[in-house]
Amino acid sequence: MSNQTPQTSAGEARRRKRQDAARRLMEEGLKLVAHKGLHACKVEEITRAAGVGKGTFFTHFPSKEAFVARLVDQVLSDLARRVRPVGLMPTEAEGLLAGVGSVHLRYFQLRPEAAALISQACALVEDGQPGQEIRARVLEHLGMVGELVAPAAEPLGWPRERVVDLALMLLATSCGFYWFSWTLAVGQDAPPALVDRLGRVLARGLRGA
Amino acid sequence: MSNQTPQTSAGEARRRKRQDAARRLMEEGLKLVAHKGLHACKVEEITRAAGVGKGTFFTHFPSKEAFVARLVDQVLSDLARRVRPVGLMPTEAEGLLAGVGSVHLRYFQLRPEAAALISQACALVEDGQPGQEIRARVLEHLGMVGELVAPAAEPLGWPRERVVDLALMLLATSCGFYWFSWTLAVGQDAPPALVDRLGRVLARGLRGA
């Protein structure tokens, strides 16, 4: 019994250490993918940055693509955690949509690396199984967001069965905008007020087109 | 004299045939990059699709990256050709901005392959010389569009020196949106009216944030 506890806590410690390595891999991996690009960043760079051996990578993730899929999942889960509360707040139709869109924009403005990841991960979509996983995961997010803003659809005259398009627009434009900003090193610091005004003007353009 | 013309036209035919191969390479290259992804599509696939030998590719373009840079240039030039006339039409401030934004959106809606290319090309921006070329080319486009919509900036209360942010938003959101649509196979056929309404709602969200 006296060594049961130590054993257990030893096991605990070991598991914790392992979890820690995984967390570090994903953290550094996200940074590197965003900074150097999905293909320019090599598995070895990621493990070096995370301070683990190259082989360790593959005990945590079955492949590099699966790793990217995990990163995408993590980002979208994180984003979802911030989006969902907005859907629970009772507001009128437009306010709901606006709130959800706003959360997306702020999210990627503060985390351009996440924007870089999601944008680049889309390029894998055609490939094998992990690519399909990524696609499914993004669609799942869109579905979730779609459901969230669904109550706002009808009042706004939007067909109920196309709510996923709404979600797509929210994700794609915010993500795309901040990825371009990031890679081109332009306008990253555009203050929300500018973004606000720009959105309004763009909307008028669309309406009038 | 009778053989002078044939000789000339023979040289002409030769050059025309070569130009034709180049055009076919770029055409098929754009398709393949969009469909399979920038890295998943191999030079040999492009040449096979274009009906030329592998080596021929490198007589037209010094490297695959340079090829992508050329594609980006072509797309942006094509887009600019459609954007510029809008800038010449006399309209009030908002109308100008709205018109330019509208052209961008329609352009990528009709040519999702172009959206796929531009989005993915941004991932090369960190790399070597061709990557820098791509970056410079996109910035040039943004500069041009910025100048075009500059007259609309002041009246709308937008700082004159940040017109490039306006341009960035127009390009990034439209390009990003249709790339996501394309790869996720969702909402590609969203009718303009929906896009219009969505823009308006998004704008309200931004305003309220």
Place this chain on the structure above:
Amino acid sequence: MSNQTPQTSAGEARRRKRQDAARRLMEEGLKLVAHKGLHACKVEEITRAAGVGKGTFFTHFPSKEAFVARLVDQVLSDLARRVRPVGLMPTEAEGLLAGVGSVHLRYFQLRPEAAALISQACALVEDGQPGQEIRARVLEHLGMVGELVAPAAEPLGWPRERVVDLALMLLATSCGFYWFSWTLAVGQDAPPALVDRLGRVLARGLRGA
């Protein structure tokens, strides 16, 4: 303790095995370069001969050229190890020079592969960084030999600042001679006595010219 040693020796064994592969690569590489020529011998042939995978080659040497540079270094170091003792033996001026020259000649006579390597490596000298490295390495050898025979220079009426020319002549003529012998398959077994006599006669020719 009982597993400490095995662990250590396991790591040792691992490193030893790796070093062994490197040694085999250089051994077989030298042979192949000499037999097939620097350009006719492919990396894959070398690795096949050494019994390792193609990729392994590049974990030991950053490039084929760098590999050649390493071979050159190895040969010159080996040669230097035999030359240096001669410089320490107290002899009069001519005897010193004669001894050093003799070592060079005997060295390449017994190792025509080394002569083939050095001669061909000179062709890389114009190229990039590894070529410069090779050049620098050969010059370093010449400098060392020059210093060694320097005491003999003045007594023989040779300008002190041109001792490197002495070294060059010793290396180039011996190396060149045995490379020609090797590739042309002529005179490889010329007995030392012949070489001796020929040298004397040649000298008289030079003197009389």
Place this chain on the structure above:
Amino acid sequence: MSNQTPQTSAGEARRRKRQDAARRLMEEGLKLVAHKGLHACKVEEITRAAGVGKGTFFTHFPSKEAFVARLVDQVLSDLARRVRPVGLMPTEAEGLLAGVGSVHLRYFQLRPEAAALISQACALVEDGQPGQEIRARVLEHLGMVGELVAPAAEPLGWPRERVVDLALMLLATSCGFYWFSWTLAVGQDAPPALVDRLGRVLARGLRGA
């Protein structure tokens, strides 16, 4: 008759022009091979330097290797032209050998490009038919020189059947020395007096070894 002559001279002119192109190709080819190395210099560079189209090269020479073989032939013929007269001059044994050696040395001292060519061409010897041709051509030269110095062999106590070794030494050492000088950029301008003295000293070394 009045147009017979023009026709003929037209044909003459054309043939002369063609011969001229061939000469220019060999001239520039020799320079480039010596400066950039046998493999680093491309056929197109040679034709550009010679001011002819790339295809023209192959109407003059069946392959690049055959071209090198022709260059080797040219150099050796040129060298032979200077060597032969020495063989006809009546001198005693040592004087004959010394004279022939001297011509070789002076030849390559003045034409380091020729030395570079011959040295590098030896690397092709293992390859296909043109390589064998080169080997045969060099051996032919050695045979000729051997015959030339044969009268000196017996008086010097040299076995008659090894005269080719004498020739080899004359060619290899002079050619090797000036190639090393050239590529390493050391001692190229060693005045004959130094070379003379060095040869004498080297000889003593050989004798004493």
Place this chain on the structure above:
DNA sequence: CATGAATGAGTTTTCATTCAT
């Protein structure tokens, strides 16, 4: 489990040679 050395399929790129004009 962690590690890093070994691996080879796969990629871009080169360049001598061919051939239609």
Place this chain on the structure above:
DNA sequence: TATGAATGAAAACTCATTCAT
């Protein structure tokens, strides 16, 4: 005959993945 565009075999090199320790 001269030309230069087209060609594809071949080479160096990369890197995700495996596996012995």
